[in-house]
Amino acid sequence: MSFRFTRAIVRPPSSNFADGLTSAALGTPDFALALEQHAQYCDALERVGLELERLPEDPAHPDATFVEDTAILSVRCNVLTRPGASSRAGEVKAIRAALASLDIKPTTIESPGTLDGGDICEAGEHFFIGISQRTNWEGAAQLAAFLTKAGYTSSCIDIRAIPGILHLKSGIASLGDERIVAIDSLAGHLARRNHELVRVPPGEEYAANCVRVNDHVLMAAGFPGMQHTLEQLCYDLIVLDMSEFQKMDGGLSCLSLRF
Ligand code: GLY
Secondary structure, three states: OOOOOOEEEEOOOOOOHHHOOOOOOOOOOOHHHHHHHHHHHHHHHHHOOOEEEEOOOOOOOOOOOOHHHHEEEOOOOEEEOEOOOHHHHHHHHHHHHHHHHOOOOOEEOOOOOOEOHHHEEEEOOEEEEEEOOOOOHHHHHHHHHHHHHOOOEEEEEEOOOOOOOOOHHHOEEEEEOOEEEEOHHHHHHHOOOOOEEEEOOOOOHHHHOOEEEOOEEEEEOOOHHHHHHHHHOOOEEEEEOOHHHHOOOOOOHHHOEEO
């Protein structure tokens, strides 16, 4: 991986985290355990060399720990999103302020466009944009225009009929090196592009949401088949317990904005 991340924005869950949106029938998250898992996630990002911008918890927005949905940050294009769930719209304000303090000047997705960062997968010079319950065609078109202007290419994948995934990145992840992790139901959508597919073993779909950060790959604990696959590909893995975030439809990528 040639580009190296140096920073990330993170935000811990608030005590009303369990009031956030979820479609997972996995029970109520344990707040103390979620805080512990978030702390371990932040430790892992620091261990792989990132300086963290730590925002305070935001009880007004129980999903605010999933900061990835509020912005797309890349080398030549920075965009504030317009989250597709109305309860999450207010999360963008704090991210706008955080980016301003870091001297990052993003463009913005405007109404009637909606777009969640979890639907955007950057794979080298190409971006996959998921059309989902959160990201609409108008939001995707606005982002595609920003990306084109910045010299990137993009394509859309409609995930609305694919069961069990909230966002595109619930089912795919870019590992760099022209490799993309994909669950079976999304693999066909990626086949036309020039990427090597790394298939997620059936039954381990949650593990698709792994995160390449510099020389390491962060992956969720409890998925031995996927762990074996990534070990065979010689990635340096950091395996993190994500149980409490999984209960709230969140994955590893959702918990940070990396840049
Ligand atoms: N709980 C994450 C989301 O639904 O956006």
